[in-house]
Amino acid sequence: MGDLSVRLEWVLIPMFCSLTGYTPKAVTRKIGDGVWLRGKHYQKAPDGRITINLQRYYEWVEGQRPTQ
Template identity: 45%
Template sequence: MSRWAVTPARADYVTIPIAAAITGYSAKAIRRKIEAGVWLEGREFRRAPDGHVLISVKGYELWVERGRA
């Protein structure tokens, strides 16, 4: 057994499946928030150069703290 513990670095942006695991919202719920305009591009999410949607961990946290759906 290794004596060293590995702690993953916190990512600023994560894919929708990772965001679902972090937040407890399903991937479908996250996509719906984006489609409905509840989560805004440049605030709660961004698009990568290849078109993938990446969720801002900080943007999500600020959304929770604002307390509005």
């Protein structure tokens, strides 16, 4: 059988909030205030919805500088 593992990297705001406990308002505030950077912490999908990068979020929480 093939590998059925799933790697979540980019998730929509509702899933991110479900996983972390942040509210959608807190997420949009971090984006609006420039705490999270477009292309690193979040990105707009082709349909215009905002996705959050989980790995970059973990780095932010741990106080690590994001890698390129």
